Amino acid sequence: MKNRLKVLRAERDWTQAQLASELDVSRQTINAIETGKFDPSLPLAFKAARLFGQSIEDIFQDEAGA
Amino acid sequence: MHTQTNDARPRAALIKRNTLRLGYWTLAWVLSMAVAAFGPKFIWDFHTLPTVTAILINLGIGVGMILANKQHLQGLDELQQKIQLEAMALSLGVGLVGGLGYSLLDTTKLISSDAEISHLVILMSLTYLGGVIAGNRRYK
Numbered sequence: 001m002k003n004r005l006k007v008l009r010a011e012r013d014w015t016q017a018q019l020a021s022e023l024d025v026s027r028q029t030i031n032a033i034e035t036g037k038f039d040p041s042l043p044l045a046f047k048a049a050r051l052f053g054q055s056i057e058d059i060f061q062d063e064a065g066a
Numbered sequence: 067m068h069t070q071t072n073d074a075r076p077r078a079a080l081i082k083r084n085t086l087r088l089g090y091w092t093l094a095w096v097l098s099m100a101v102a103a104f105g106p107k108f109i110w111d112f113h114t115l116p117t118v119t120a121i122l123i124n125l126g127i128g129v130g131m132i133l134a135n136k137q138h139l140q141g142l143d144e145l146q147q148k149i150q151l152e153a154m155a156l157s158l159g160v161g162l163v164g165g166l167g168y169s170l171l172d173t174t175k176l177i178s179s180d181a182e183i184s185h186l187v188i189l190m191s192l193t194y195l196g197g198v199i200a201g202n203r204r205y206k
Contacts, residue, residue, distance in 0.1 A: 024077055029145040032205040038145050 002061045006034045008052045023047055077143060084138040091131040098124040145205055153197030161190040 009019050016034070020027045023044065032038035040048070040060075049056045101109075102120040110116040139150055165186045172181035 021076075025143040026077065026146060028202075028205060029143050032145055037205050038148070041144050044144060 001039045002036065002063055003033060004059050005030070005048065008054075008059065009034075022051055077141070080141045081138075084134070084141040088131070088134045088138045091127065091134040095124070095127045095131045098127045149198060149201035149205065152201055153194050156197040157190045157194035160193040161186060164189050 005019075009016070014022075016027045016030045020030045023030070024047075025044065029038065029040075033040055045056050045060055049059055052059065098120070102117070102124045105120050106112045106117045139147060142150065168185065169181050171177045172179075
């Protein structure tokens with residue numbers, strides 16, 4: 001699964017640690033999601049979507065369907 | 067929000083607190099195990115009442131340790147839980163296969179010494195530790 005988390009974070013000039021704090025996860029988790037090593041759960045994806053004011057589909061894209 | 071520079075502070079604090087609590091429970095359990103194992107021989111000369119008491123205390127503290135471990139796991143975020151789950155699955159599998167294989171070596175007299183449960187505990191512990199390290203490296 002691809003995602004735009006890194007881009008959205010960079011647009012706001014946030015560090016991984018700041019985003020991790022907002023989403024209540026570890027920095028390791030943010031890094032793993034950004035690098036595509038780990039796919040977040042639906043609740044975490046919704047949380048990220050709410051934080052960035054976008055829909056889940058705008059942030060996360062299924063590579064198989066792309 | 068964006069004045070915060072450290073890693074996810076509330077969760078980090080929770081994890082630290084839960085880890086410390088788990089450490090205390092584990093230490094208490096190990097000590098109570100030592101008392102129950104060596105007390106009969108070295109302290110109270112195999113009297114039944116203190117032996118039963120020591121074993122019951124060990125079991126009680128063991129329950130506390132299990133609950134502390136559960137609380138620790140629940141405090142982790144989803145990636146950390148996944149790493150723990152994979153490490154525990156690996157440890158369980160290796161423990162089951164390795165433990166029964168080891169037992170077979172004993173029952174079929176292929177090894178001269180008795181199969182010791184402590185060897186199984188060491189195997190599972192090292193496997194779990196290796197699994198956690200490998201998981202953390204994978205998702206680094």
